Amino acid sequence: MSSTPACLCGGIMHYFKMLKKEAESVECKTSSDRSQPSQTDKERPAAFVFFRTRYAAIVAAQVLQSSNPMLWVTQLAPEPNDVYWSNLSIPYKQVWLRKIATLLGAIVFMFVFLAPVTFVQGLTQLDQLRQTFPFLKGILKQKFMNQLVTGYLPSVILMLFMYAVPPTMMLFSTIEGNVSHSERKKSAGIKVLYFTIWNVFFVNVLSGSIIRQLSVFSSFRDIPTQLAKAVPTQATFFTTYVLTSGWASLSCEVIQLFPLLCNGFRRFILRRQEEPCSNHALTFPHHTEIPRLLLFGLLGFTCSIMAPLILPFLLVYFFLAFLVYRNQILNVYVPKYESGGHFWPVVHNTTIFSLVLTQVIALGVFGIKRSPVASGFTIPLIFLTLLFNEYCRQRFSPVFKRSPAQVLIEMDKQDENWGRAEEIYKLLRTAYCQFPLLSLDLSTSQELSMAGNSGQNKDEGSSKDQESHNTGMVVLVLAADSFHLQSISNCLNLYL
16 A cells, blocks of 8 residues: 555654555665665655653644645544544645545435335334235234234344444445544444434434424424334334344343354354454443334333333343443453543533423423423423533533643642653554554663553553553644645644
8 A cells, every 4th residue: 555654753753554464564764774865755644743741742633734724734643543543644725625525424324224124114004014915814813923023023123223323324434534533433333322212213313204204303393202102102112123033132231242252253163262352342332222222211211201211122132231331441352542431521422312202292281291390390391401412511511622731730749759651652662553562662672562562452450551541642634635745844842
């Protein structure tokens, strides 16, 4: 593949290529043997810039570096193990086009998925089945077959179709051009969340045909009443879906069926007894599990008014999920990088949306019951919920987007007092390498190289803490097309 990212390590520039073949073919260019790089080697679409203090790095990352914002941008670099090296070769000017294209692709996929959802919804309508398939009248008269076809079978079919959604959304998030694994998983998780809420909840609630869905949305004034009438009719389907997709997923989570089969194939078929490397260790699937949890929370909120029988099943699910995920996180999954809690705003916004939707359904229920007093108290509750959400957005949202300078300055002073500032800066020069077994700085001693490699090892808590100290001192520079490395050095020289 084409040579991509470049690193600026003080006054020494190192270049590394992304290759399809084995890592042994990578040639590390040092300042001694490549003192005069060619003009082509100086042009790069991305670069890592290392700083001696976190405060200087955060200032350089947040300040607009050029009068043309599309020329090149700066942002804090992800952790070394979090970098998605394949996307560093994408010019910055293509990123927003890729995001628009993947958004349109996700929307198209969402509407294409209406076909299996409509089929599943048709199975829950007994009268429609008898009219469409007359030969099933005799079979459907049996109570067991009736319950199997209209109750259990639709949720199983929908769950099987839903298994194709996370890989597709992960592919879309990869095409977007995200430069870190955590951003890629977050983007895929948001897409999966929107997809499941629309296709599992709204499409099923607002009934099976696309024409009827359009007629439902034609009158916004009747939406609360129509939701209040439609949600109880799908309570049986949602309860069965919790059993099949929720309880069954927890048993599969404990068994880890696919890794178990892969391990058995490797040991008994390929006869390989060695342990798999840490790069193939399991990581927590945020993009699949978090949307499922939030969907079940939405089902619990919305069905609690007119169909509260679903709540015991959800209560058992969340209790078992706490035990299962606690065990998996502590004993099974290996945290290769820290995402900084960026999924928490998604969880908060989805919970607020579930509350507001529940209050809208309650407004429709009170309208059906012709209770103006209860409806009058429900409307202010909706505005208070939205006001609380706006307060949380103003108070907590900036913390997830920008790092406070006060905390960074205190961490810099603490490193200086403990005498580890220079050590951290040296470790940075070997931390950001596409192939962890190779060191980018051949001039450093073997001892420093081993220290740099151990800084990437996530199995030890001390190494993880050390790496979290490192990442705040690195800035990732992305260019619209490609830039000259000397121009970066001149612009960022003020912070170095």
